[in-house]
Amino acid sequence: METTVGRHRRVIMFPLPYQGHVNPMFQLANLLYSKGFSITIFHTNFNKPKTSNYPHFTFRFILDNDPHDERYANLPLQGMGAFSRIFLFNKCGADQLRHQLELELSAKDEPPVSCLITDASWHFTQSVADSLNLPRLVLRTSSLFCFLIYASIPLLDDLGYFNLSDNTATPLLDGLGYNNVPDDERLEEQVAEFPVLKVKDVIKIGFKKDNDGMGDIISNMVKQTKASSGIIWNSFKELEQVQLETIRRDIPAPCFLIPFAKHFTTASSSLLDQDRSFFPWLDQQPRNSVVYISFGSVAQVEEKHFMEMVHGLVDSKQSFLWVVRPGFVSGSTWLEPLPDGFPGERGRIVEWAPQQEVLGHEAIGAFWTHSGWNSTVESVCEGVPMICSPFWGDQPLDARFVSDAWKVGVYLENGWKREEITNAIRRVMADEEMRERSTVLKQKLDASLIEGGSSYESVESLVDYISSF
Ligand code: UDX
Secondary structure, eight states, X not given: OOSSTTOOOEEEEEOOSSHHHHHHHHHHHHHHHHTTOEEXXXXXXXXXXXXXXXXXXXXXXXXXXXXXXXXXXXXXXXXXXXXXXXXXXXXXXXXXXXXXXXXXXXXXXXXXXXXXXXXXXXXXXXXXXXXXXXXXXXXXXXXXXXXXXXHTHHXXXXXXXXXXXXXXXXXXXXXXXXXXOOOOGGGGSEETTEEEEEHHHXXXXXXXXXXXXXXXXXXXXXXXXXXXXXXXXXXXXXXXXXXXXXXXXXXXXXXEEOOGGGTOOSGGGOSSOOOOTTHHHHHTSOTTOEEEEEXXXXXXXXXXXXXXXXXXXXXXXXXXXXXXOTTOBTTOXXXXXXXXXXXXXXXXXXXXXXXXXXXXXTTXXXXXXXXXXXXXXXXXXXXXXXEEOOOSTTHHHHHHIIIIISOOEEXXXXXXXXXXXXXXXXXXXXXXXXXXXXXXXXXXXXHHTSTTSHHHHHHHXXXXXXXXX
């Protein structure tokens, strides 16, 4: 397919190469393409997207092309270690990026480049863009409230919140998760600076300001997002109005809030094949009767916790559709720990599913989620109440907002205990008021997409803004 005919401006987009970041960037790319821009995607070879799904985009593979470069030849491909690329490329990717951008800016047979849009965590790209006088917008794939809390990590650290934790390790690097939160009554107290949060939510983020790798990434991400020419969020104004006002007061860059799942699905940017074989079964289930379970693309559990989940599900007596990614259970290839006869007729287990389509299915009554931000927004988009089992990073913050601010879910905040799992599933499936609140939130979102609504206006002003460069 011809990529540039009739298209007079080009946008270069550079996602972080992980599923939770690739999905919203490609949804945004589809949206900008539909508005008349030509799209060039910069990507690592690691977690390469299926380019055949995007014949209308141009792809350039950068940063890890040289198999003999020892800096990345030995980086892990799986598990938490795969995140080490974020550290490495932020440190040493600038020259390669500048070289590729210079080629694009001087290309005679392509439309002129309006701007670069990168994931916010590619913080090294701001100085490269500045050196070429190229406007850089960022896509921030988590919530606005997460950004505000991350921006306050130095303050929260100085106030001593992180000293309550035994966990000095960096979970993204060692895969430990947050299981070392100590038993201390102060953990249940509110955080004065963010009253929705409890102290333990802050600790569960899993990293702090000091010289640990993830703390550095976050502080640089915040700094270079503030320095950018604009911030695009996968959200909508009615969900995060207060946070939007705070950010607009503190940061000069314009903000654009767009709930991507309402524009495009993530089917074509899925890095794993989506199993659809369960749909005939799902089609036969009564309305709001099935719990959909998925913990995103990265989270892992220990086998003993996995077994608590299994027992909690069995005891709930609810039907379920469970996405168990290969490797989700530490030390297992896939489903080895499952007891004979499970899941039986009441459930289906798949490796990966078309999540948005599943959430939109009328048989789905609740979503048991790790509270990744894409999953949270997708659930809000379909009006599905949640059971939240967050792991680290933004997820404990999302879970707290879902349960305590928007009241469209239950937070399983004591880890993996079968009785609590059973109770949470039963409660969410039976709670008609929570279902009603989820529906009202979805209706607000739908209204924001109509001409004159906040999300509609955000798309229009983003297009005008990019066109003005
Ligand atoms: C991570 C963080 O958790 C998230 O908060 C951050 O904003 C981005 O990086 P991840 O853990 O993978 O992402 O979770 P999530 O943000 O929920 O993204 C998962 C994506 O995979 C969603 O778009 C979801 O629809 C998709 N998915 C998940 C599938 O397509 N099929 C599945 O079976 C499961």
